[in-house]
Amino acid sequence: MTAWTGTQEALAAVGRNRAHTEGMSRVLSGAMGSNGVTTVWVPYRINDQLPRCAACGRKVRLPAGAATADCACGGSVAATSYI
Numbered sequence: 001m002t003a004w005t006g007t008q009e010a011l012a013a014v015g016r017n018r019a020h021t022e023g024m025s026r027v028l029s030g031a032m033g034s035n036g037v038t039t040v041w042v043p044y045r046i047n048d049q050l051p052r053c054a055a056c057g058r059k060v061r062l063p064a065g066a067a068t069a070d071c072a073c074g075g076s077v078a079a080t081s082y083i
Contacts, residue, residue, distance in 0.1 A: 003081075007040055051077040 055075030
């Protein structure tokens with residue numbers, strides 16, 4: 001699995017990626033797996049993250065797209081990968 005900033009970036013990167021091309025050749029030749037699917041997924045809705053404050057243990061609402069948020073206790077939380 002990979003994550004990209006947009007569908008066009010993903011399609012462009014995959015199209016010129018040797019590892020992807022070779023992997024697809026193996027899949028399509030029947031040399032790898034018995035079933036498969038390729039797809040590009042686009043988020044329908046990205047919800048806020050709820051990281052735990054290291055200082056007090058509370059969950060802190062971190063709006064989608066924000067890098068950090070402050071906890072009521074004075075601590076701070078940071079965004080992590082959604083994947």
